[in-house]
Amino acid sequence: MQTKLIKGKWTGPRVYRLTIFTAWYDAETKDVIGYEVHYKIPRKGKIKAVRRHLAKRGIKNFQVYVYRQTGKWIPKKKVRIGFERETYAPKGKGIINIIPMKLTNYDKSDRLWKTATELPTRRLYYAVKRRVKKWLKRKS
């Protein structure tokens, strides 16, 4: 792998790992349900800028995903996010890999979820897709 060090600082791509989590009490099933979604992408650029953009894309995607799964809209203040320490990557990409996980069967005494299921993986574009407005299309 070609080294991308300038004055001892890594300038190549890094792997970013974002985890978003939420949990709530479901009165119907009388259980605490949790959703934890992991987002991963190798990306070049300033760490703070990439983290900011990834968090923005991730939170929106998370809210929509949980809504489609359960019919419940999670407000931003109920969502917890965390970034792991970045690692080196050989190449950057424009697609975020998403691994969702559902947690059920919460044991109050042990304070532990007894059932954890990995859900089908998904993908999301890092960059927001540009949509050309209809009136501009007609004009051209």
Add this chain to the structure above:
Amino acid sequence: MAKTKVLKIDKDSHVEENWIKNYVKIIKLVCNFFEIIVKTIRMCNSKKKGLHFYITINPPVEPDFANLLQWLLGDDCARVDYNRARILAGLEEWNKLFENPDIKLKTIFKKGD
């Protein structure tokens, strides 16, 4: 699931240097008890109120056993529970420790020193 060679410990308190030196000795003792060699121990400050330790071991161990080792070494209990749930789900990247951006790890032990 793949074996892991890095243990991650989250300690929710800041302590003196002497205490950290003693903690390094405890880590080596516990790992030696299970016939595991500690290669390096690196440390950094956590986001809010404590310390994070990254311990490189040899040989790599199964995820369940790695989680047990982390718990024995005083990892945050809530974190141990979340790790258990992720291992139950079969996630490859189950060992998660959240950090601030641009965090620098300080090597406090290296085998051969």
